[in-house]
Amino acid sequence: MTATIDSPRSGRNSSGKNSSGRNSSGKIAPQYRRTGGSRGNFEMLAWLFMRLSGVVLVVLIFGHLFVNLMVGEGIHAIDFGFVAGKWADPFWQVWDLAMLWLAMLHGTNGVRTIINDYAEKDSTRLWLKIVLYAATTVIIVLGTLVIFTFNPCPVVDGVPLPGGFCPAA
Numbered sequence: 001m002t003a004t005i006d007s008p009r010s011g012r013n014s015s016g017k018n019s020s021g022r023n024s025s026g027k028i029a030p031q032y033r034r035t036g037g038s039r040g041n042f043e044m045l046a047w048l049f050m051r052l053s054g055v056v057l058v059v060l061i062f063g064h065l066f067v068n069l070m071v072g073e074g075i076h077a078i079d080f081g082f083v084a085g086k087w088a089d090p091f092w093q094v095w096d097l098a099m100l101w102l103a104m105l106h107g108t109n110g111v112r113t114i115i116n117d118y119a120e121k122d123s124t125r126l127w128l129k130i131v132l133y134a135a136t137t138v139i140i141v142l143g144t145l146v147i148f149t150f151n152p153c154p155v156v157d158g159v160p161l162p163g164g165f166c167p168a169a
């Protein structure tokens with residue numbers, strides 16, 4: 001026997017009955033009406049963002065996989081120097097930055113939707129979102145810093161760290 005768990009947006013409850021919030025005359029009950037909220041059209045923009053960022057992510061992710069895994073020696077060429085070489089080029093810096101930001105904002109908004117759908121207690125929803133937004137902020141800030149401050153040939157206290165492709169000091 002298989003059990004299915006319907007999300008709150010599916011319009012069904014666990015007994016299979018309709019729970020779309022409509023009463024017997026077909027009118028939407030006040031608590032489910034979408035107009036007059038204080039959040040403006042944020043949810044509509046978030047819905048649109050998921051579709052648009054999804055389309056751009058397809059290009060960014062498959063471009064990334066193609067260049068890294070298939071061009072030239074493909075996967076065998078990937079090492080520290082390969083990544084260093086890519087981030088020496090502003091084109092790949094911007095590409096990776098866009099991929100990082102879009103994937104993080106898209107993924108975070110998707111998980112926000114899931115939390116809204118499934119967390120039943122206000123406090124649970126609040127804490128899950130605090131953890132989600134904190135993790136997103138840390139990853140976006142650190143990732144952005146890494147892309148733009150990455151130095152493949154660092155010199156620490158006048159001593160260059162080893163790196164086969166770095167010019168001799």
Ligand code: HEM
Nearest residue numbers: 050051054055057058061103104106107109110111113114
């Ligand atoms: C290949 C590019 C991608 C495309 C075309 C894409 C497309 C979409 C679309 C259209 C939705 C909305 C679905 C809905 O509202 O019912 C969605 C939801 C979601 N996406 Fe993506 N996405 C992509 C990549 C990613 C990546 C990289 C992540 C993670 C970082 C991610 C995480 C999510 C999550 C968590 C949801 C919410 C799922 C839900 O509501 O049940 N997606 N995606």
